Amino acid sequence: MVTMTTAEKDLNKDPKQIKIEHENHKLEKRLCRQVGQAIVDYNMIEEGDKIMVCMSGGKDSYAMLDILLMMQKRAPISFELIAVNLDQKQPGFPADVLPKYLAQVGVKFRIETQDTYSIVKDKIAEGKTMCSLCSRLRRGILYRVAGELGCNKIALGHHRDDILQTFFLNMFFGGKLKAMPPKLVSDGGDHMVIRPLAYVAEKDLERWSKVRQFPIIPCTLCGSQDGLQRQVVGEMLREWEKKFPGRIENMFAAMQNVVPSHLMDHTKFDFKSLVTTGVASEDGDKAFDHEEFPMASLPGMQVVSL
Numbered sequence: 147m148v149t150m151t152t153a154e155k156d157l158n159k160d161p162k163q164i165k166i167e168h169e170n171h172k173l174e175k176r177l178c179r180q181v182g183q184a185i186v187d188y189n190m191i192e193e194g195d196k197i198m199v200c201m202s203g204g205k206d207s208y209a210m211l212d213i214l215l216m217m218q219k220r221a222p223i224s225f226e227l228i229a230v231n232l233d234q235k236q237p238g239f240p241a242d243v244l245p246k247y248l249a250q251v252g253v254k255f256r257i258e259t260q261d262t263y264s265i266v267k268d269k270i271a272e273g274k275t276m277c278s279l280c281s282r283l284r285r286g287i288l289y290r291v292a293g294e295l296g297c298n299k300i301a302l303g304h305h306r307d308d309i310l311q312t313f314f315l316n317m318f319f320g321g322k323l324k325a326m327p328p329k330l331v332s333d334g335g336d337h338m339v340i341r342p343l344a345y346v347a348e349k350d351l352e353r354w355s356k357v358r359q360f361p362i363i364p365c366t367l368c369g370s371q372d373g374l375q376r377q378v379v380g381e382m383l384r385e386w387e388k389k390f391p392g393r394i395e396n397m398f399a400a401m402q403n404v405v406p407s408h409l410m411d412h413t414k415f416d417f418k419s420l421v422t423t424g425v426a427s428e429d430g431d432k433a434f435d436h437e438e439f440p441m442a443s444l445p446g447m448q449v450v451s452l
């Protein structure tokens with residue numbers, strides 16, 4: 147039997163198809179690299195971890211599970227993944243989609259059915275947003291399930307753009323410089339919550355979802371409007387990205403490069419005890435200088451006089 151090499155097989159392929167496959171391969175490598183980097187930077191996954199992967203049926207949770215399964219095969223450490231979906235009994239929720247997919251990919255899973263939809267509808271007046279109560283109920287159920295499954299970690303599918311949106315929402319409406327942590331201890335103190343997609347751009351997840359043809363479940367089944375401000379901020383960020391390529395990356399880098407001495411939170415920096423040292427410091431503030439912003443790295447930004 148004559149076997150063909152990859153190069154010979156490629157010769158028989160449509161050049162367009164080769165290009166698509168090449169791009170998809172690059173995307174897969176980028177996704178794995180970024181998730182791997184976030185895991186290392188924040189020590190998200192350790193030997194022996196049992197991780198509950200929260201599946202909503204949206205593109206982000208499918209991609210998270212998909213990437214974690216790939217990484218599980220390649221990782222030098224061993225950890226367990228259990229996919230969990232909470233069926234909240236929203237009208238029209240296609241209950242068979244996730245179990246079918248999860249069985250097909252061969253991951254352990256649990257579908258937890260709890261009619262939080264009726265509770266929320268009953269408690270919240272018509273026309274008011276239901277998200278706050280709904281997500282509180284969901285959180286409690288997911289923590290309970292994690293305990294029952296013996297999972298020490300809970301993975302959520304929030305990505306880089308969710309983190310940035312939250313940062314702006316907190317600043318615009320909450321008066322806080324605060325985003326979404328890549329890793330945190332659950333409010334009950336019992337579980338570690340991790341966000342392995344913290345470094346991943348939403349547009350890459352959209353593309354990956356198409357490549358892998360995930361059976362997406364629409365996220366509008368409950369009909370709630372709470373996401374409105376988030377959508378507005380999301381749109382603002384997408385506009386900026388279009389007009390000033392690189393701005394999203396710069397803002398995201400800024401969140402990992404915080405200088406408390408140059409902000410105004412006196413609980414984070416001891417301004418009161420600040421004393422002169424008489425010694426020149428390279429990192430010292432050039433208080434009377436004009437700050438230079440390299441135009442190449444901040445396209446479209448104006449240099450402002452300070």
Ligand code: SF4
Binds near residue numbers: 277368369
């Ligand atoms: S969008 Fe719907 S399902 Fe999501 S938190 Fe709000 S009420 Fe709950």
